[in-house]
Amino acid sequence: MLPGTYNEQLTISKSLTLVGTGSEITIIKAPANLPNTNTNGDPYIVDLKNGATVNIKGLTVSGPSLASCPQNLIGISVMSGATLNLNFASIKDCTYKGIFAAGHAIVKWTTVTDYRDHGIFGFGEDSTIKVSYSSTVAAQNSEIPGQIGVLLEGGRMVS
Secondary structure, three states, X not given: OOOEEEEOOEEEOOOEEEEOOOOOOEEEEOOOOOOOEOOOOOEEEEEEXXXXXXXEEOOEEEOOOOOOOOOOOEEEEEOOOOEXXXXXXXXXXXXXXXXXXXXXXXXXXXXXXXXXXXXXEEEOOOOEXXXXXXXXXXXXXXXOOOOEEEEEEOOEEOO
């Protein structure tokens, strides 16, 4: 992907690779209107589904520039057996959950910041999360007390 800010809501249902030119200059930013929701009914910026394996490297996924954050906004939603390989990336600004994985997520050299609930949240007995060389920093003044950096409920934490 060329440098720039892409105001998009992406739904990815087939295996592919997205390579930015750097997380500082290649940004997928949530549009003001998020018409689509994932299978849980939550709005998202990027949604992976249908067993797709998606490699994302060198870009930022950013929440919208709004006075108030959309309720339950997910930065990257990993559903329906999908797999996320996220490297040298950033998820920031106004998300409820940075990553919601009801599939598989491998996160390396990535920062997840300004989330209001969970930085990385895995859910379901078939889900896995592997996080290395990465950091999570919750939003200041969140309406939700006790934000959690990484949480896996019912799945397998690989490392």
